[in-house]
Amino acid sequence: MNRAAFLRRLPAVLAAPALLAACRTEDPSASPSGMGRGAAGAMAIPPPDPTIAPLAKPKSEWARLLERARFDVLFNHATEPPRSSPLNDEKRTGTFVCAACHLPLFRSAAKFDSGTGWPSFFDPIHGHIGTTEDTSLPYEVRTEYHCVRCTGHQGHVFPDGPPPTGLRYCNNGLALLFFAEGQALPALRT
Numbered sequence: 001m002n003r004a005a006f007l008r009r010l011p012a013v014l015a016a017p018a019l020l021a022a023c024r025t026e027d028p029s030a031s032p033s034g035m036g037r038g039a040a041g042a043m044a045i046p047p048p049d050p051t052i053a054p055l056a057k058p059k060s061e062w063a064r065l066l067e068r069a070r071f072d073v074l075f076n077h078a079t080e081p082p083r084s085s086p087l088n089d090e091k092r093t094g095t096f097v098c099a100a101c102h103l104p105l106f107r108s109a110a111k112f113d114s115g116t117g118w119p120s121f122f123d124p125i126h127g128h129i130g131t132t133e134d135t136s137l138p139y140e141v142r143t144e145y146h147c148v149r150c151t152g153h154q155g156h157v158f159p160d161g162p163p164p165t166g167l168r169y170c171n172n173g174l175a176l177l178f179f180a181e182g183q184a185l186p187a188l189r190t
């Protein structure tokens with residue numbers, strides 16, 4: 001998005017309460033009555049890879065391993081404040097991995113500037129996310145997505161993203177770690 005378009009969106013983003021506005025833009029197609037209302041099936045989300053073994057680690061163990069803010073997002077479904085993540089401005093080539101179990105979830109080539117204040121992607125690494133229907137908001141059913149290995153909550157996906165998928169994976173930066181090209185990816189947590 002160019003700067004002018006971003007600034008046009010800014011007042012709407014700033015005026016809205018962070019929690020209710022989570023990952024929303026003023027784009028009419030993103031309205032609660034818009035297409036894809038809670039319908040993960042209407043969006044071409046790649047299915048989970050059945051060969052990835054789930055990591056059954058108790059929540060208490062994640063609480064011990066992760067700093068509190070990351071734990072709250074990943075395992076209590078908290079939403080970080082918009083524009084709070086340094087990953088918003090991360091433009092290097094590299095890989096975004098789950099901040100809990102380290103499974104790679106997104107590549108930088110699929111990142112775009114949505115103007116929402118959250119790191120946004122148009123495609124995950126196929127098979128590495130799962131989805132659920134999120135009915136926590138009174139006016140809208142949303143599609144939640146999470147790391148398929150550890151079930152750590154990442155964000156919500158909306159049908160108003162750019163080509164080629166038309167999807168917008170709106171991610172909490174706290175739920176991801178970034179590794180630039182050339183850096184070794186961390187070992188998967190077990």
Ligand SMILES: [Zn+2]
Nearest residue numbers: 098101147150
């Ligand atoms: Zn994970």
